[in-house]
Amino acid sequence: MKYQDLLVVAAIVALPFIVRPVIATEIWIFAIFGLGLNLLLGYTGLLSFGQSTFFGSAAYVAGWLLKHYGINVFLALGIGIGVGALSALLVGYLCVQRSGLYFIMLTFALNQLFYFVAYQWTSVTGGEDGMQGVPRPALLGLDFTSPLVYYAFVSILFVASLFIMRRIVESPLGKILQSIRENEVRAEAVGYHVPRFKLLAFVIGGAFSGLAGVLYAMLFGIVPLEAISFVFSGNVVFATLIGGSGSLYGPIIGSFVFIWLSESMSVVWARWPLLLGVAFVIVVLFFRGGVVEAWNRFWAWKAFSKPTN
């Protein structure tokens, strides 16, 4: 077990004492969302500006089934993961045909397409009012209406997600995706069908987003229209960059910073996004590797400036 894992466990235990359990839960949900994005952004070098497509689709489908058919939580999560992966397969298939700016615009445009479907289809999604009344049914005798019980449940799923993502990035697939990030032409020449591997990254990322989407819907009892909008897509990119896209743990830290800032500051100061803007500018100008890089540099600097007698 690495020390980072101990930190994660410590954070899971400590967090509900520091912030309200709902916010603590949201942090881990958003971290799952970020893990999925980072497989694309950090490992494959693909900037997807449409991750909320998968997050929102899963939340709507699973939310609908929870609300009207009373399916159990496991089934809802499974369906959410499936919808996330499937929508990512569809969107990804179209997006990986292009690269660079065109790729980014495609992810964004398709996100808008999904958004307007959700916006118009009010009988199902509730349109601007959101899909309200998503229940959080009990599971195996556990009362999920208790915020702490639900927090524990989400934490376990987060740890499982982190474990799975680590297996993926340390597998040959992880190496291949990174080789695509480093040099697409050479990756193709040594024998990898680059678009297919990009698509695979999309599908895996979509599955993680789907899981996060369902957990989110159950957390707040609502699927807001925002959950499928470019705002959410931007937020997860933002959070991941602030945390550090170069590392497995970056999106987790990013999620923590982002959710904590937005939840605690928005109450005090309506212009709080200014702070995020400043944080973002600092990261882009000085710490391209986000908080993770700042942290590493701090320790390198400490070790360097320590007197050596």
Next chain:
Amino acid sequence: MEGILETHQLSKSFGALAAVQDVSLRIEAGSLHSVIGPNGAGKTTLFNLLTGTFPPSSGKIFLDQKDITGTPAHRIAHLGLARSFQRTNVFPAFSLLDNVWVAAFATGRSWGGLLFKPANKYPEATERARRALSDVGLEHKAHQLAREISHGEQRQLELAIALAAAPRVLLLDEPAAGLSPEETRRMVALVRSLKGRYTIVLIEHKIDIIMSVSDRISVMHFGSLIAEGSPEEIQRNPEVRRAYLGGIAA
């Protein structure tokens, strides 16, 4: 004797420009066959056709008498054809070992566990990767990053990535491009050491290298083949002297 790699009247046009025109080549198994010609003669385009970067406008390519025309680039390595690039084309943030490892894994025996088995638990690929590094003399730098080594070493790594695929035919596009005289000598020795173990097709500008290592030489000029023969024959060929050696040996 039949060639391991053959082209029949291969042509490629970009708009009005005929980059490669009716090129028929036959590469004998185990030989070192060089393709020379002035800048813009179509040598690299020929390589790009052989490795599926783009399909030919007309003509055919045969590997082991099997028609492989139009095979996409990512399939080519799996057929036993590997190339190095004229401009260094490595994975900069990877260690040298990882650079060759991804190539070794691509053409490895099994992709089982692709999504969950730790990458360091593929002994066959790792072994092949290490051998490729030691073939080019870089095994002592296996854990350094590719962007941190010298240009000369990057050229060696470029070659190692091609070797890691365990190809039967090796296509080398100006392996000595941009090297100092000393580094060039080392590269020539390296190419010579690979002779016999692989069938090699070599593009090179430096005429002294070509003459000393090649079994056969084909000369391209404005997209067409104008001569083919042993190094001695090529040196005597008046047309070649006029087209290519003109400035140097006339």
